[in-house]
Amino acid sequence: MIKVLKSGFYTTIQDKGRVGFASLGVPVSGAMDSYSSDLTNHILNNSLDCALLEITLGGCKLQFLSKTTICISGGDFSPKINNKPILLNSKIIIQENDTLSFGKVNFGVRCYLAVKGGILSDKKMGSRSTFKNITNDFLLKSGDFLPIYNVKIDFETSKTLVKVNKNHFESKVIECFRGPEFDALDIHQHKILFETEFSISKDINRMGYKLNEVLENNLPSILTSAVLSGTVQLTPSGKLIVLMRDCQVTGGYPRVLQVSEESINRLSQKTTGDKFQFVLK
Amino acid sequence: MHTYKPFGAKAILIEWKAIIAEAILKDILEFKDKINSQKSESYLDYSIGYNSLTIIFKDIILDFDKEVEKLKSIYTLNLTTKPIQNFIWEIPVCYDLEFGIDLKEMSRSLNLEISDIIKTHSESIYTVFFIGFLPGFLYLGGLNSKLFLDRKPNPRLNVEVGSVGIGGEQTGVYPVNSAGGWNIIGRTPINFFDLEVSNPCFAKSGDQIKFIAITKREFSKLEILVSKKSYQLFKTVIND
Numbered sequence: 001m002i003k004v005l006k007s008g009f010y011t012t013i014q015d016k017g018r019v020g021f022a023s024l025g026v027p028v029s030g031a032m033d034s035y036s037s038d039l040t041n042h043i044l045n046n047s048l049d050c051a052l053l054e055i056t057l058g059g060c061k062l063q064f065l066s067k068t069t070i071c072i073s074g075g076d077f078s079p080k081i082n083n084k085p086i087l088l089n090s091k092i093i094i095q096e097n098d099t100l101s102f103g104k105v106n107f108g109v110r111c112y113l114a115v116k117g118g119i120l121s122d123k124k125m126g127s128r129s130t131f132k133n134i135t136n137d138f139l140l141k142s143g144d145f146l147p148i149y150n151v152k153i154d155f156e157t158s159k160t161l162v163k164v165n166k167n168h169f170e171s172k173v174i175e176c177f178r179g180p181e182f183d184a185l186d187i188h189q190h191k192i193l194f195e196t197e198f199s200i201s202k203d204i205n206r207m208g209y210k211l212n213e214v215l216e217n218n219l220p221s222i223l224t225s226a227v228l229s230g231t232v233q234l235t236p237s238g239k240l241i242v243l244m245r246d247c248q249v250t251g252g253y254p255r256v257l258q259v260s261e262e263s264i265n266r267l268s269q270k271t272t273g274d275k276f277q278f279v280l281k
Numbered sequence: 282m283h284t285y286k287p288f289g290a291k292a293i294l295i296e297w298k299a300i301i302a303e304a305i306l307k308d309i310l311e312f313k314d315k316i317n318s319q320k321s322e323s324y325l326d327y328s329i330g331y332n333s334l335t336i337i338f339k340d341i342i343l344d345f346d347k348e349v350e351k352l353k354s355i356y357t358l359n360l361t362t363k364p365i366q367n368f369i370w371e372i373p374v375c376y377d378l379e380f381g382i383d384l385k386e387m388s389r390s391l392n393l394e395i396s397d398i399i400k401t402h403s404e405s406i407y408t409v410f411f412i413g414f415l416p417g418f419l420y421l422g423g424l425n426s427k428l429f430l431d432r433k434p435n436p437r438l439n440v441e442v443g444s445v446g447i448g449g450e451q452t453g454v455y456p457v458n459s460a461g462g463w464n465i466i467g468r469t470p471i472n473f474f475d476l477e478v479s480n481p482c483f484a485k486s487g488d489q490i491k492f493i494a495i496t497k498r499e500f501s502k503l504e505i506l507v508s509k510k511s512y513q514l515f516k517t518v519i520n521d
Contacts, residue, residue, distance in 0.1 A: 022328040022337070024474075024482050025412040025456075124476060133416060133457040134476065180286050180294050223299050224413060224420060225330030228289060228337070249328055250413030250420075258289035 001065040002115070004144040005099070008060025011140040012206075013119055014112075015051040018127040018134070022249045028229065029129035030245050032206060032268035033110055034261070035168065036074035040114040043071045043091060043162060050118030051128035053140070055111050058102030060140070062113075064094045068148060069116040073164070075108020075269060089162040107169045108269045117149025131246065172197075174263045175281045179232060181254035184219050193256065198240070199275045206246040209267065214238035219254045227251040230259035232278075242267060283308075285349045290341045291325075293348060297332040301422050306410055309334045310487050314365060315355050323348075329411035329486050331420070369406065369489040371515040372454070372469050374445050375500035376402075380468035387430060387447075387464050399494055401425045402445075402466060407452065407490045417456030417474025417482040421490060424452045436462035443468045445492070456482075470504040471514065478510075489519060 004011075014037065017030025031037035031054055041050050058077030064070075070092050072079050079086050080101050086092050088111075100113070121128050122135070130138040137144070185193070196213050203210035215238045226249065227233070233241045233253035242259060243251075244267075259267065260281055270276065288294040295312070297305045313327055313334055326337040342348055376399040378384060388395045407421040414420075424447065432448045437460065440446070444455045446463030455461060456473035469492075474481050484490065495503070506512035 020326045022326050023412060023486070025414060025416045025418050027416075125481075133474070177287065177289055180288055180296075223301065223331040223333075224411075225296075225333040226288070226292075226294065226328035226335035228292060228335075230289060248414055250330055250411070255288075260290060 002119075002146040002148055003063040003065055004060070004140050004142055004146065005063055006059065006061035006101075007140045007142045007144070008055060008058060008102075010056035011060050012054050012130045012138065013051050013121050013135075013140070013146070014054045014129045015118075015127055016049045017129050017245065018125045018131075021125055022226070025249055026125060026134065027131060027207075027246050027248060029127065029131050029206075031112060032245050033074055033112070033265045035265040036110070036164075036269075037112040037114075039089065039162065039164070040071045040073035040112045041118075043073070043089060044069060044114050044116050046114060046116065046118055050114060051121065052112050052114040052119060053146075055102070055113060057105055057109060058111070060102065062100045064098050064100070065096065065145075066148070066150065067096055068094045068151060070094055070100075070113060072111055072113050073162075074111035075169070076106040077108075077111055078103035078106060079111070087161060089164055109271045110268055115148045116151045120147040120149055168266055169269050171266060172276045173279050174267055174276045175260045176230075176232065176257040176263065176278050177260065177281055179255040179257045180225075181219065181222065181234075182256050184254060185217065185234075185256060189215060189217060194278055194280065197275050197277055200270055200272050201239075202272050204272060206244055208244050208247055209242045211240045211242070213240075215240060221252045222254055224250050224252045225255075227255060228258070230261070230264045231255045232257035232259060244268070285352065287342070287345050288335060291338045293336045293338070293342070293345070293352065295334045295336070295352070299332050301331050301410070303408055303422070305332055306408065306422075306487065310365075311360060312356055315358050315360055316352070318360070319355060328413075330413075331410055331422075365485075365487070367485075367487045367489070367519045368516040369491055369519055370484055371491050371493050372471055373495040373499065373503055374403065374467045374469045374492045375495050375497055376467035377497045377500075379497065380444070380500075381466045383433075383446075383464040384466055387466065391428065391430060393427065398428065398466060401427055402447075402452065403492045403494045405491075407492075409484050409486055409488045409490060411486050412482060412484075415456055415459055415474075419453055419473070419484055419490065421452055424450055426450075428452070430464055432462035433464060436460055440465065441468065443470060443473075445469060468500070470500055470507050471512075472507055483514060 014031040017028040201210045325339045328335040407423040440461040445467045448463035
């Protein structure tokens with residue numbers, strides 16, 4: 001069991017998401033940065049669909065009520081166990097009542113905390129990913145208890161430290177494919193799309209990132225059709241929206257680009273004010 | 282006629298002519314059933330739009346043309362499985378002013394008596410094209426053009442679950458509490474998204490909806506029955 005002492009800025013439970021329910025209007029959800037979430041499960045030898053915590057910019061404080069092994073990957077928010085700094089991307093042995101807290105944000109926006117065997121909250125429609133109206137809670141609250149898998153501790157102190165490519169956090173390149181309505185834009189608009197350095201607005205969440213810059217257009221809206229995470233929608237005002245993991249299953253704005261899976265992960269580690277450029281894959 | 286487009290690395294978008302038409306819906310649903318009957322491991326999920334069917338693949342599509350050829354040959358197959366049965370569902374709606382919070386304003390903008398709005402709305406039979414926007418939100422076709430009305434310029438931050446609204450040329454029911462800009466004309470006690478039952482949304486693409494006007498008193502009674510899960514929706518099989 002994990003006791004949530006402080007919930008932090010925005011902490012959710014995530015796994016690989018709800019797959020197969022688009023026809024019921026149910027979003028996929030799942031870890032925003034699946035590269036980092038897979039990595040942390042991998043280091044613990046967990047199955048990749050084990051549920052973990054997605055912690056946004058730290059701020060949370062957790063107490064482990066039983067022995068376990070954990071690993072943290074993704075953004076670096078100076079994690080500490082009992083106030084002693086711990087390494088990212090490394091197996092950490094936890095004793096009963098150990099407390100995990102975070103400090104200064106060094107890089108990234110989201111980190112992933114996996115425990116051996118995963119978090120065992122209720123599964124809804126095949127997934128533990130928290131989502132409003134699907135799971136009972138969609139944000140972690142102080143005072144919550146999270147059931148975890150009870151494991152025999154693997155006392156083998158592993159000194160392995162996985163080296164993560166810093167590019168994942170620093171690169172300003174967001175790779176994408178042409179979206180279904182890409183051809184509705186003219187050459188001039190294509191040029192703007194690929195030559196502009198876009199910046200992320202304040203209007204961001206797990207559903208989507210709205211960008212600041214404007215791409216003037218008079219594209220008509222489309223008949224409501226599928227959208228996916230990574231779909232870049234162009235609104236009539238010219239603002240672009242990059243849809244993220246909690247996005248709806250359908251939409252009516254023209255879909256001008258489709259961000260690659262790797263670059264959705266990369267974008268998940270960026271936030272308000274960060275800049276990037278779209279590059280065709 | 283339909284066309285195929287790549288949609289990212291793992292999806293193919295199949296599009297029909299950009300109109301809202303039941304003939305297109307029928308073609309999409311038959312194609313979807315044929316694809317499902319393949320029981321292929323390559324296809325992970327599908328998403329239906331007014332004039333589109335998006336096939337989401339399990340793995341990255343290595344050869345787009347080859348996958349399109351496969352889908353094209355599936356399209357030409359005769360459907361061997363039994364066609365999926367569709368129903369007309371009767372949905373009780375209370376159009377009382379307490380719930381129909383935009384009826385007065387709509388009556389002015391549409392130049393129609395409130396009773397005419399209610400009569401017109403509950404007279405038509407609506408076709409479920411697909412589910413999107415929110416879990417259990419049905420995209421319905423068949424709204425009488427007399428009731429077409431633009432969405433509100435300032436969306437409400439919270440529209441109550443069960444609210445029945447009109448947005449542009451569409452009508453629909455909010456399956457959960459949500460922000461929304463539709464003009465609200467009534468409320469249904471029926472649950473459109475219930476995770477406690479094996480099939481969380483009773484309706485599916487190709488089904489039809491008929492709204493039945495009820496009084497506030499009936500609404501209260503039904504609300505209790507629905508909460509006790511002892512209300513049985515009235516449905517009839519659609520004969521093709």
